[in-house]
Amino acid sequence: xxxxxxxxxxxxxxxxxxxxxxxxxxxxxxxxxxxxxxxxxxxxxxxxxxxxxxxxxxxxxxxxxxxxxxxxxxxxxxxxxxxxxxxxxx
Numbered sequence: 001x002x003x004x005x006x007x008x009x010x011x012x013x014x015x016x017x018x019x020x021x022x023x024x025x026x027x028x029x030x031x032x033x034x035x036x037x038x039x040x041x042x043x044x045x046x047x048x049x050x051x052x053x054x055x056x057x058x059x060x061x062x063x064x065x066x067x068x069x070x071x072x073x074x075x076x077x078x079x080x081x082x083x084x085x086x087x088x089x090x
Contacts, residue, residue: 015072022077023054026084032059039072054084 016037023035034057039050050071056064066083068075 013072019052019054019072019075019080022080023056023084026081027056029056033057037072054080 016039020035020037023029023037024033029035034055036053036055036057038053038055040053041050052068052070052072052075054066054068066087068079068083
């Protein structure tokens with residue numbers, strides 16, 4: 001049996017999957033820790049129009065969240081590493 005998205009719901013893009021996999025590797029996360037990557041559209045003046053939000057949800061512990069102010073396809077591994085390892089999550 002294959003899992004398929006509900007009608008009208010798209011599978012995550014390859015860019016979002018790559019960011020998710022990089023987050024798992026950089027933070028050394030186990031399979032029980034959920035990683036959610038979302039792209040949000042910002043309509044506010046002075047903010048980038050698209051930002052990427054990274055959320056790490058451990059089975060026991062607090063949710064960690066980082067925001068990168070660019071689309072997922074523009075995020076480099078070095079930028080992701082710097083954000084995750086050198087900036088406190090919000």
